[in-house]
Amino acid sequence: MEVPNRHDVEAAARRIDGYIRHTPSYEVSPGLWFKLELLQHSGSFKARGAFNRILSAREAGQLPAAGVVAASGGNAGLGVAFAAARLGVPAEVFVPVTTPTPKVAKLRELGAVVHQHGREYAEAHAASTIRVAETGALFVHAYDQPEIVAGQGTLALELPKADTVLVATGGGGLVGGISAALAGRARVVAVEPVGAPTLHEALAAGRPVDVPVDSIAADSLGARRIGTIAYALAVRHETQSLLVTDDAIVEARRRLWDKYRIVVEHGAAAACAALDTGAYVPAADERVVVVLCGANTDPATLRAETAHATG
Incomplete structure (x- = not known):
């Protein structure tokens, strides 16, 4: 199994430069920074890995005429659809029937052929592999390919100097890539x-083992099993994992809006929830970066949750 390192992440950064946005980081209080990756093309970090995977295949002469196929809870598919459209490559995306309507609509707007299968990412993934066998298309995994992990890790090269980086984690492509990029430079904590x-x-x-998926953040953090690459990197770099409840995620999302006027999806709010609940308590002089990794959400759900909390 190929496990990316910082060299691979740096190579990915050179490859995708000019295709992705270098998103800003802001110090919101002394020692606390937000990395605003929600401003990335397609609304999340996923475009980074998608561009790296497709461009790598093109460089190697391995990009088929059939284009690309992906499976996703929503965000990975959006990243693939955006990259494919930008590069002039046909794209088909498989998503669960539970994927939020705004994400499905955006996939179609980007020109992808959308297939909805099952109620979880794992079921959509199974259907997508059948389609790859039928068409010969390039499979772009949501999180468990070396090019994907290295591409997601390019986010870390843009961060301010930090002691700790808090990262919402589902399949593990982002936390794995950041761990590879920051090895020996900062602590990476999965939430x-x-x-x-x-x-x-x-x-x-x-x-890696299968887990039941039952969370308000399942549309972006709903993988049934951590990726093999992410797991290997987590063990190698001693990545810590913290758990937060759905109630804490909802409250963190509401607080991001109330205090900072930042709208994120539930998955992105998970990293903030670790600080809000005390699951992670920084030292007095610790520099912490929270990655706000996506904003593909229905604003109506935020309005409803805010109204419930205040009324």
């Missing part, structure tokens, strides 16, 4: 919903 603890359970079991 997962109690209802989808893929890395947490894998670390406890000593290997």
